[in-house]
Amino acid sequence: MLVLVTGGTGFVGAHTVAALAAAGHRVRVLARDPDRVAPALSPLSVPSDAVQVADGDVTDETAVARAVRGVDALVHAASVYSFDSRWHDATRRTNVRGTEVVLAAARRLGVGRSVHVSTFGALLPSPAGTVGPQSPPTTARETYLASKAAAERVARQHQAHGDPVVIAYPPALLGPDDPKLGDQNARLRNVLRGLMPMWPTGGFPVGDVRDTAALLAELATGPAEVGGRHLGPGRYLRTRDYVRAVREVTGRRLPTLFLPARAMLPFAYATDVVQRVWPWHIPAEYGACYVCACDARPEDVARSAGPEPRPVTETLTDTVRWLHRTGRLTAAQAGRAAAPTAPVDPAAPAAGSVRAAAAPRKEARP
Template sequence: MLVLVTGGTGFVGAHTVAALVAAGHRVRVLARDPRRVAPALTPLSVPGDAVHVVDGDVVDETAVARAVRGVDALVHAASVYSFDSRSHEATRRTNARGTQVVLAAARRLGVGRSVHVSTFGALAPSPAGTVGPQSPPTTAGETYLASKAAAERVARGHQAHGDPVVIAYPPALLGPHDPKLGDQNARLRNVLRGLMPMWPTGGFPVGDVRDTAALLAELATAPAEDGGRHLGPGRYLSTRDYVRAVREATGRRLPTLFLPARAMLPFAYATDLVQRVWPWHIPAEYGACYVCATDARPQEAARSAGPAPRPIGETLVDTVRWLHRTGRLTAGQTGLAGAPVVPAAPAAGPVEAAAPPRREARS
């Protein structure tokens, strides 16, 4: 099959490309900056000539049509995922509009199967305290979650129309080989650097990006299905359990004070206002605190098919070692100073010397 992946230079998208290529499928990537494709995919052992690259943005109808034309299936993983208030404008501009453009092109050009990558947070908060595939989209005022809820409504509209659109709801994702050091891996790094001595109570589902990528590849290439919705593989962790798991994985003490999440929301909102003018990132983000305050738990009966989630300890160790190998943590910060650390696997030559991904000409 020929599968298009939007957001192929991001965390979820790059791992999904790798999963598709490993399964023997041909892959096309829509990328705003084609120069980022090789650095994102080479660490995942994706050969440079295994993907075709189409230049363009997901909000550009012409570029999207060029990328969608002729594919058998697509995975729409492109979005701005950040709770940083400096990203709010890009988040509002990209997430819902990009989903509108991509899924409209898929309908118009007769794509056999489209997978929209949503998030569990698009369904929270829930009056029942649990979320599942039939939960309504959130009405949260937080920018990122509101943008994903708007995209969710677009995708469900296509399902209601009878289009072969499948929706996946990944948990918060950790894992190695994160091209842009996204929200969750950056938060883990901040914990180990001692920048997060206070946490809100509550919790959230957590998973491994490699498990989610395997699910997305499976959904994209399975027999046609209308209206499917799937929770991504993961496990709910309270924030206390999360910090405890990090301590166990690293051997670090990590003294932490836990405060009521709802009591922390005004402080977190104030830091968001400061962050808009402060040049350095402030770890206390309103959106992250809001997620903990909603304390959404996946419905056990709605667990997705696909891979079983790997142990959180395995994910944390792999992620921490990758953060160390890439120079983002010192050996002392990892807590693994006495353990052998395997160097990052070298590419088949420098990125510049690797076979460049084939680029499709603009029409």
């Protein structure tokens, strides 16, 4: 099967390419800069002869049509994912228009299945306190969340017309081999560099990019009955549990002050305004604080596709070890996770919701 992956040089896209190639599928990657494809995929041991490269942007109708033509399925993972207010224009431009162009081309050219990569954040805020496949798109005003909600509406319109579109909702993703050091891995790095001594209360679902990639590969190439909408593999963590798990895998104290999330929102919004003109990144982001304030848990629904989420401690250990190996953290900052054989017992995680992360994984079905 030939599968097109948009955003194949990004975190989710690159790991999805690797999952598809490992399952024996041929992959075509749509990339604005073809020179970034090899650096993004080589750490994941993707054979060069398993990947075709199509040059173009997801907002370019001609380039997208050229990339879509002849494929059996596609995974639309391309988007700007950042709560950094300096990226607001690119976020608005790419996330909605790109989804419109890609899904329209797939419909016009008769692609057998299209997987739209949404996010659990597209379903926030949730009055019920939970989010699930049937939750309505968000009414949030935060730029990234609003753009993903608008893209979500586009994908649902295609579903309503009977198009073979499947939607996946990944949680906040961590993991190794991140080509562009996205928001979640950068946030973990900032914690270990001592740049985030304050956290909002609340929580959010956390997952491993490798588990999400396995889900997306299965949704794109699996049986015809695997359709509809799917929550990505992950576990809900309170922010206290998140920091506690990081302490566990690194052995560091990491003193942290937890403040009410809603009380922090005005301060976080002010930093977003300053960030628009400030050249260096400010770790306190309004969007991240808003997600914690929404404090939405994934619905407890039966998983019909993809693997069970791996232990949070495993994900954190692999991510911190990768950050250290690539020079983004010192040995002192990575703590005991820097050791090549750092022992972490997934059966005895820190406390609270982290304990639920010890559930065994199952392999994604081919």
